[in-house]
Amino acid sequence: MREDPAVVVVRLGHRPGRDDRMTTHVGLTARALGADRVVFGTDASSAAETVRDITDRFGGPFEVSVTDSPMRAVREWDDRIAHLTMYGQPVQRVAEEVRGAHADGSPLLVAVGAEKVPFEVYDRADWNVAVTNQPHSEVASLAVLLDRLFEGRELDREWRGADRRVVPQETGKRVEDATDREE
Secondary structure, X not given: OOOOOOEEEEEEOOOOOOOHHHHHHHHHHHHHOOOOEEEEEHHHHHHHHHHXXXXXXXXXXXXXXXXXXXXXXXXXXXXXXEEEEEEEEEHHHHHXXXXXXXXXXXXXXXXXXXXXXXXXXXXXXXXXXXXXXXXXXXXXXXXXXXXXXXXXXXXXOOOEOOOEEXXXXXXXXXXXXXXXXXX
16 A cells, blocks of 8 residues: 555646547556546546546546536645746746655645636746746656655556556566466
8 A cells, every 4th residue: 555645647638529538648657657636627527537447447446527627626725736837936946845845744736727727826836847948748747756755666566456457578568367367
C-alpha cells in the first residue's frame, strides 16, 4: 500500500470536440505516473469513462471523479496546490520544495488547464510550475512534474485488480490475462 499523501489532478476546462483526447490523456498520465485521483468537469464525462475503463482493465488503485465545477475543487482544496503553467517557475527550481512539502504529509492538488485559466488559480497555487516557459502539451508537463515528485518510484508501481497486464518486450506487443500470470 502506498504511504505517500494523496496526489489529485484536476482538469480545469474542457472544450468538447477539441480537448477530448487531451483530457483523456491527462487522466491516463495521472493514473500511470502515480496520482491517486483525477477530477474532470461534467463536460469531460467521456474522458472519465475511458480512464475508468483503463483502470478496470489494467489495474489500480485510481479514482476518477466528475464534478459540475472543477474550480470548486480548487477553491475547496485546503492543502498544497501546484498549477502547471508555462508562465510559472521552472520545475527544476521548485520540484524539491514541492516534493518536500508532499513528503511532510501534505496532500497535493495538481491543476492542469485546458483553456484560459482564471487568475484565481495562479493566486491560490502554492507553486505555479513551468516545464519550460514555452508552449507545449499539458500532458507532458504533468508527466514531468509527477516524475520529479516521485523521483521515478512511480515507474515500478504494482497494479492491483487488473484484468490484463502488458508484458515488456524488446520488440512486438504482448498483453496477457492477468489471471494467467505465473507467480
